[in-house]
Amino acid sequence: MKILSTYAGMSLSVLAGVFLAGCDAEQPEKEPPVTLNKNPFPSTYQAMESEPTLITNVHILDGIGGYIESGSVFISDGKIQAIGKSVSVPNGTKTIDGKGQWVTPGIIDVHSHLGVYATPDTASHSDGNEMTDPVTAQAWAEHSIWPQDPGFHRALMGGVTSLQILPGSANLVGGRAVTVKNVPNRVIQDMKFPGAPYGMKMACGENPKRVYGKRGGPGTRMGNVAGYRQAWADAQDYKNKWDRYYAEYDQGKDPKVPKRDLKLETLAGVLDGEIIVHMHCYRADDMGTMLDVMKEFNYQIGSFHHAVESYKIADRLKENNVCSSMWADWWGFKMEAYDGIQENIPMVHAAGACAIVHSDDDKGIQRLNQEAAKAWGNGKRVGIEISQADAWQWLSANPAKSLGIFDQTGSLEVGKNADLVLWSADPFSTYAKTVNVYIDGALAFDRNDPSSWPVSDFELGQPGEGDSK
Amino acid sequence: MINLQKLRSLAVLAVALNGLFSASAGAKNIAIVDATVHTMTEQGTLTNATVLISNGKIQTILTETPALTGYDIIDGKGKVVTPGLIGAYTSLGLVEVSSSAGTVDSSASANAISNIGAAYDVSYAINPNSSLLAISRIEGVTSAATSMNRTGQLFQGQGAIITLAEGMTPLMKKAAFVSTGVDNDAADDIGGSRASLWVALERALDEASYVDGKTFTPQSPWYGMSSLEDARALVPVIQGDTPLMIAAHREADLLQIIALKERHPKLDIVVLYATEGWKVADQLAAANISVILNPESNLPYEFDQLAATMENAGRLQKAGVTIAIGMSTHNIRLATQHAGNAVSHGLPYTAGLAALTINPAKILGIDNKVGSLSKGKQADLVVWSGDPLEVAEGAEVVIINGELVDMTSRQTKLRDRYLQPASGKSVHYIRP
Numbered sequence A: 001m002k003i004l005s006t007y008a009g010m011s012l013s014v015l016a017g018v019f020l021a022g023c024d025a026e027q028p029e030k031e032p033p034v035t036l037n038k039n040p041f042p043s044t045y046q047a048m049e050s051e052p053t054l055i056t057n058v059h060i061l062d063g064i065g066g067y068i069e070s071g072s073v074f075i076s077d078g079k080i081q082a083i084g085k086s087v088s089v090p091n092g093t094k095t096i097d098g099k100g101q102w103v104t105p106g107i108i109d110v111h112s113h114l115g116v117y118a119t120p121d122t123a124s125h126s127d128g129n130e131m132t133d134p135v136t137a138q139a140w141a142e143h144s145i146w147p148q149d150p151g152f153h154r155a156l157m158g159g160v161t162s163l164q165i166l167p168g169s170a171n172l173v174g175g176r177a178v179t180v181k182n183v184p185n186r187v188i189q190d191m192k193f194p195g196a197p198y199g200m201k202m203a204c205g206e207n208p209k210r211v212y213g214k215r216g217g218p219g220t221r222m223g224n225v226a227g228y229r230q231a232w233a234d235a236q237d238y239k240n241k242w243d244r245y246y247a248e249y250d251q252g253k254d255p256k257v258p259k260r261d262l263k264l265e266t267l268a269g270v271l272d273g274e275i276i277v278h279m280h281c282y283r284a285d286d287m288g289t290m291l292d293v294m295k296e297f298n299y300q301i302g303s304f305h306h307a308v309e310s311y312k313i314a315d316r317l318k319e320n321n322v323c324s325s326m327w328a329d330w331w332g333f334k335m336e337a338y339d340g341i342q343e344n345i346p347m348v349h350a351a352g353a354c355a356i357v358h359s360d361d362d363k364g365i366q367r368l369n370q371e372a373a374k375a376w377g378n379g380k381r382v383g384i385e386i387s388q389a390d391a392w393q394w395l396s397a398n399p400a401k402s403l404g405i406f407d408q409t410g411s412l413e414v415g416k417n418a419d420l421v422l423w424s425a426d427p428f429s430t431y432a433k434t435v436n437v438y439i440d441g442a443l444a445f446d447r448n449d450p451s452s453w454p455v456s457d458f459e460l461g462q463p464g465e466g467d468s469k
Numbered sequence B: 001m002i003n004l005q006k007l008r009s010l011a012v013l014a015v016a017l018n019g020l021f022s023a024s025a026g027a028k029n030i031a032i033v034d035a036t037v038h039t040m041t042e043q044g045t046l047t048n049a050t051v052l053i054s055n056g057k058i059q060t061i062l063t064e065t066p067a068l069t070g071y072d073i074i075d076g077k078g079k080v081v082t083p084g085l086i087g088a089y090t091s092l093g094l095v096e097v098s099s100s101a102g103t104v105d106s107s108a109s110a111n112a113i114s115n116i117g118a119a120y121d122v123s124y125a126i127n128p129n130s131s132l133l134a135i136s137r138i139e140g141v142t143s144a145a146t147s148m149n150r151t152g153q154l155f156q157g158q159g160a161i162i163t164l165a166e167g168m169t170p171l172m173k174k175a176a177f178v179s180t181g182v183d184n185d186a187a188d189d190i191g192g193s194r195a196s197l198w199v200a201l202e203r204a205l206d207e208a209s210y211v212d213g214k215t216f217t218p219q220s221p222w223y224g225m226s227s228l229e230d231a232r233a234l235v236p237v238i239q240g241d242t243p244l245m246i247a248a249h250r251e252a253d254l255l256q257i258i259a260l261k262e263r264h265p266k267l268d269i270v271v272l273y274a275t276e277g278w279k280v281a282d283q284l285a286a287a288n289i290s291v292i293l294n295p296e297s298n299l300p301y302e303f304d305q306l307a308a309t310m311e312n313a314g315r316l317q318k319a320g321v322t323i324a325i326g327m328s329t330h331n332i333r334l335a336t337q338h339a340g341n342a343v344s345h346g347l348p349y350t351a352g353l354a355a356l357t358i359n360p361a362k363i364l365g366i367d368n369k370v371g372s373l374s375k376g377k378q379a380d381l382v383v384w385s386g387d388p389l390e391v392a393e394g395a396e397v398v399i400i401n402g403e404l405v406d407m408t409s410r411q412t413k414l415r416d417r418y419l420q421p422a423s424g425k426s427v428h429y430i431r432p
Helices: A007-023 A151-157 A206-212 A221-250 A262-271 A284-296 A314-319 A344-350 A364-381 A388-394 A397-403 B004-015 B131-137 B184-189 B194-211 B228-238 B251-263 B277-286 B312-319 B332-343 B349-354 B358-364 B410-419
Strands: A053-061 A067-076 A079-084 A094-097 A102-105 A107-112 A160-165 A173-181 A199-203 A276-280 A301-305 A323-326 A355-357 A420-423 A434-439 A442-446 B029-038 B045-054 B057-062 B072-075 B080-083 B085-090 B141-146 B155-163 B171-181 B244-248 B269-273 B290-293 B323-325 B381-384 B395-400
Touching (some): A107 A301, A107 A364, A107 A397, A151 A160, A151 A364, A151 A434, A151 A442, A160 A364, A160 A397, A160 A434, A173 A262, A206 A221, A221 A262, A221 A284, A276 A397, A284 A301, A301 A397, A314 A344, A323 A344, A323 A397, A344 A355, A344 A364, A344 B410, A355 A364, A355 A388, A355 A397, A364 B332, B085 B332, B085 B358, B131 B141, B131 B332, B131 B410, B141 B171, B141 B332, B171 B269, B171 B358, B184 B194, B194 B228, B244 B251, B251 B269, B251 B277, B277 B290, B277 B312, B290 B358, B312 B323, B332 B349
Parallel strands (some): A053 A094, A107 A160, A199 A276, B029 B072, B029 B080, B085 B141, B171 B244, B244 B269, B269 B290, B290 B323
Antiparallel strands (some): A053 A067, A067 A079, A160 A173, A434 A442, B029 B045, B045 B057, B141 B155
16 A cells, blocks of 8 residues: 655645745746645644553553553553553553553544534434535535534544544545544544545445436446546546646746646545545445556555455455455345355455454444454354454554554554553453543543543533433 | 264264163254353253253253263353344344345335234245345344334334244244334324324224224225224234334333323333433333333434433343343344443343343243243254353354254355365355
8 A cells, every 4th residue: 555645745845835936036026836735624633631651460452463461551742652561661650550451552443424424313414425426526524524423422432542534425436534533622623633644435336326326327337437437537637737737837837727626636636646545345346346447547545445245355455455444244234235244354354455344333433342353253263363463453553554644553552642442351352341542642531430521512411411321 | 163063973972871861762852061051040040051952842951961862962061052032123034135125025105005004914024035034043043023114104014023943934923013103203204293193193092992893894984094904903902912112212202101001001012222211211110111222322313312321221121121132134143242232331141141032032922932941942042152242252053943053144155155265266166
């Protein structure tokens, strides 16, 4: 998978423009080239207050295949400072004895609609599908997210520290997805994961053809594919126009500025390697087709989502470096989900391909550890032996990689964000519950202190406010 | 994993012993030995126990391993045995693929036979060859209540109870219950308001009283709101012979249901969901109203579910309400996980198991046959790899009517096809 960086290139070109404008005062004024602000809704996330904390005497899954039976983790200044069988910390450091308990990296859900399909799920809150055109790459999920969705706090109770929120799957291209920290606040910018690249949602199969079949198409799978290809061809053309504009400017010419097109801008961002494609795709044959479309237009699919048939083509997914984001056992609710099996996740893992456990559900997101445990157990019963330490990659490291944030989070390694969960027991057990959830070192959820539990504006003053949920 | 070949050889070994317990040759006799057995009776949970099965029934349960003659023996060491799970509220046999895949018998739209949805009878619609039955069966679901779930009318028809045994005779009980609702969704269907819905519900019960015991011919005048078939279908409900299942979430609606029960004391009422049930748990218990719920529903999906919490199941049980867990269809096999999560949120462990077995049996009126393990009960039981409420454990042996279930399904065949190493042929030639 390409390692992507959205903002670095942008800030350099902006600086270059300022520099050019400022120094050549004697020459006839030449306007700097038009640069596009690729980050018009910048993150205003700030980590909550934290105190240095040592968790000791605890089982540790580091999220990248390591297990320490009795170890310690020291977090401070929002980062993981030390991890090992024993670590040294300053005198007076707050210490939690984790005897019998477990520490893992925070869970990262690559597929959530929290905020865009918020509860209560009234028509007023149905903000996830811009069903007005098959290609709406210009729509950004973050502009639909309601930070008061109570689902964020429920997910936090389940150990989710970061999540990607996507548009729905009605469209061939639904729009931009955004990765957020699970710390809802007043506005969505307060949640945005600093430095995370954007995602772009696409959808295979039944949904687009059902939605558009009687409104001008596409009405078939072949119509879907024609739609993706035309969109990419248009995006290539758009990208070429801007590339030519900058090239001619650099040659000293005075080229006409291309007309800005927000739809093609997002698609071109994918072609530039700045935006990661997350594609809803159930069937193996649909995925196979999209692997070729991906090569035809030279972009990278980060992950197929809801990939219930990945077990049929795991070898090809591995070859093409495409992750599969999967449920443990959902199946049968529509035709393209009919061949779902409970061993999908371990079979994809065993083939050496990238496996991710995802939710797409405001209840499922509260128990992703159990989804992994089911898949792990089902694999074990058919002879696919995977250690728990390796299986945890499905929940944190692989999601982080597919979102382009693994340099910051997704594993317990010194220097990374202190996004981690203290569990009451082995998190592959139904009975394990989160005890503490830390985001950037801050104690975002403390099960033992009900007075500290977050409550969204919506739930204030309502029946059940502040109850154990 | 236990396989049949191993069972056979153990059986041969057992025959060589001169047994205290013997069973007639020819009949299917199975002994599960040395297991932890949750009987769901006053016998409680037994360790190192033996379950003897003969002629489709539980012969006895012993806290020892006797010498045995004529039994196929299943080694239960380290295993856990429970009664077969009862899907408390499903649409099994009525749906194959829910969306955009042809006829779905769990939904209907108003037509000449039914004005209010009570007349529909799912017993005609059950398909035992549905792939969902094998898929659920091999995970320990041995019987289920099955119902329509979408009519857009006042009632969701007459549900049935089915066995998931292999074969083409699934029906255990037809017209076993009638479903309705008084929640937001139901109000939306019936005039858009509870103010309309409740009057219609009372009227429907009145009309059933009117037709009770009377004879009608096609020439008889009938000007009821219900069709005549609707009214007839509700007669056993008003007599209290057939449970009335009522979907409801909010506290106010649950109090209305308790008031309904006061007006019609004969009604055998079961509440579906009862999302805010914990707020009126004592009153529900006092009114002898049972609840079938999804304990994981802890979000305010609508304004009638604001006080939703994972603690609901535990709080209801503590107040003395009989609760059952298991409200889905394709994944009714996940009822064990749902119960496990209720247990981690306050429901006692044994109550979690009861919510999957004896409680739905009681609610559905089949506890004389299934739902517990004791002498003479139908031999529906499951041998689990460990604690059945643990997500990483699973069913290893399933027995229905005393018969070992073939532990394959369409899904296991798909799995096994794609677990095969690549060969020189298309995968379509691999037949696991």
